[in-house]
Amino acid sequence: MKKLIVAAVMCLGTAAFAQDATGTPQNPSKEAPSARQIDGPSTGIEAQEVGPAIGDTAKKVVGKDTSKEAAGKTGVWTGKHAFDLxxxxxxxxxxxxxxxxxxxxxxxxxxxxxxxxxxxDGKAVKASELPEGATVRAKFQLEGDDPIALELKATSPKAKK
Incomplete structure (x- = not known):
């Protein structure tokens, strides 16, 4: 008798879980969580929208233009916060x-x-004159998402013997 009661409870429990509000993948119910909810919480803002929004907000808060044109006239070329590679x-x-x-x-x-x-090799040239394979020590600074070269010191590639 105990086995019969356990079997009935298992069947009813399974049937109750089968009535979950998620539906099926082909036919999800209205109460089912979306793929976005399943993958994790969302702020409602896409990642690629954040950078431009920060730039626009900075312009409003600081009162200065943060565009590429304005950056050429400001601190980008000071090299104060330049990166090396x-x-x-x-x-x-x-x-x-x-x-x-x-x-x-x-x-x-x-x-x-x-x-x-x-x-x-210590002589001033245009970037277009740098040969492929030349070793370069570069100083650059970020302007938004763009790395801007401040200085490129190149040495000619060694001739193969």
């Missing part, structure tokens, strides 16, 4: 230069501007 020239596209880095570090694409100081 080393790599080899992999590609050049318009105003951009791509540096390959050692080991498993990702490539870096730097925006080269008219104000960028570029040297090759």
């Amino acid at each position: 080393e790599g080899t020239v992999k590609a050049k596209e318009g105003d951009d230069i791509t540096l390959a880095r050692k080991d498993t570090l990702p490539e870096v694409k730097l925006d080269v501007r008219d104000q960028t100081k570029v040297t090759l």
Whole structure:
């Protein structure tokens, strides 16, 4: 008799859980959580909207223009908070230069501007004159999401024997 009661309770319990408000994947009920809710809580703001919103808010709060044009006239070129990196020239596209880095570090694409100081073996050159494979020590600063090259010191690639 005990076995019969346990079996009945198990069947009824399973049936009760089967009546959950989630429905089926093909036919979800209105009360079912969405995929967004299942994946985690949401603030209602997409990540790619945050950067521009911060820039706009900074402009309102500080009262200064934070655009790319204004950055050329302000502290970006002071180099006060510049970052350093080393790599080899992999590609050049318009105003951009791509540096390959050692080991498993990702490539870096730097925006080269008219104000960028570029040297090759100690001589001033244009960024377009840097040969592929040249070793570069770069100083850059972030302008929003864009890394802006302040200084590129390159040495010619060694000739293969």
